[in-house]
Amino acid sequence: MADPSGRTFLFSLVNAHGRPVKLRLKAGHHDKALYLNGGGPGFGGGSDLRLMSRGRPANKEDGCSVFPYSYELDRAAEAAAGLPPIPFAHDNTLLVGDDGQGHRLVEFAAAEIEMYQL
Numbered sequence: 001m002a003d004p005s006g007r008t009f010l011f012s013l014v015n016a017h018g019r020p021v022k023l024r025l026k027a028g029h030h031d032k033a034l035y036l037n038g039g040g041p042g043f044g045g046g047s048d049l050r051l052m053s054r055g056r057p058a059n060k061e062d063g064c065s066v067f068p069y070s071y072e073l074d075r076a077a078e079a080a081a082g083l084p085p086i087p088f089a090h091d092n093t094l095l096v097g098d099d100g101q102g103h104r105l106v107e108f109a110a111a112e113i114e115m116y117q118l
Contacts, residue, residue: 003033010043010071016093017086022074023048023094029070041115044070049095051113063108065096 003025010023025033032045039052039062046069052062073086073094086094096108 001034002031008033023071024074032070067095
């Protein structure tokens with residue numbers, strides 16, 4: 001689903017950097033804000049964040065992340081808030097962590113995912 005306003009964002013409360021981060025939709029990616037696949041919602045054209053049930057119970061969602069593709073760290077908002085810069089803003093540590101093996105695609109088990117419409 002497209003977001004012509006460009007206001008769609010992802011937010012991570014817990015990550016390897018020890019503080020919340022906001023990830024904005026990149027310019028030119030408004031048509032890739034959100035999509036629905038057979039197993040659940042996805043965010044970003046390159047699966048920045050994707051949930052998949054894979055036949056598991058509803059409370060045991062699986063997911064994967066290939067970050068960044070359509071979303072990026074909002075560095076301007078970070079600086080305006082007086083937050084220290086994050087040195088590695090182009091890896092999965094902002095969303096789901098690192099698998100420790102250098103893979104770009106990281107699978108994860110989600111304890112909690114919340115979606116809101118503002």
